[in-house]
Amino acid sequence: xxxxxxxxxxxxxxxxxxxxxxxxxxxxxxxxxxxxxxxxxxxxxxxxxxxxxxxxxxxxxxxxxxxxxxxxxxxxxxxxxxxxxxxxxxxxxxxxxxxxxxxxxxxxxxxxxxxxxxxxxxxxxxxxxxxxxxxxxxxxxxx
Numbered sequence: 001x002x003x004x005x006x007x008x009x010x011x012x013x014x015x016x017x018x019x020x021x022x023x024x025x026x027x028x029x030x031x032x033x034x035x036x037x038x039x040x041x042x043x044x045x046x047x048x049x050x051x052x053x054x055x056x057x058x059x060x061x062x063x064x065x066x067x068x069x070x071x072x073x074x075x076x077x078x079x080x081x082x083x084x085x086x087x088x089x090x091x092x093x094x095x096x097x098x099x100x101x102x103x104x105x106x107x108x109x110x111x112x113x114x115x116x117x118x119x120x121x122x123x124x125x126x127x128x129x130x131x132x133x134x135x136x137x138x139x140x141x142x143x
Contacts, residue, residue, distance in 0.1 A: 035064055086121045089114045089132060097123065098137040099130045106136065 039060060046052055092111045101107040113124040122129040 032064060032068060082119065086114060086116065089121050089123055092123060092138065096139040097135055099125065100134040100136065101128055101130060
């Protein structure tokens with residue numbers, strides 16, 4: 001008796017592949033629920049004479065776990081980088097800086113504070129706010 005490979009997995013993968021390709025281009029990849037759906041379909045429709053080995057299954061679960069941990073670490077690192085930038089800008093309070101002002105002129109003044117607008121921290125110099133990228137020179141605190 002000959003047992004042919006059941007190709008029910010291929011339509012599912014074909015349905016998810018366009019979503020995965022589109023999401024990969026935008027920076028996201030296969031999420032855990034899609035991975036589990038594919039894995040369960042694969043297990044359900046595998047060749048009974050050549051089932052997936054335990055090592056293969058554990059390898060796939062380990063890869064999924066590693067992927068989730070890397071995503072969490074990436075999010076944590078991004079949050080930490082944002083926090084460090086705000087802390088650095090806060091360390092400039094009281095120091096004199098030269099900056100390119102929004103109107104294109106060079107402005108020199110004492111940093112009064114830090115303003116965070118839409119997750120974009122900026123220096124407050126008088127009534128003008130400027131991003132860190134516009135800072136040209138930093139001088140010590142006033143005596």
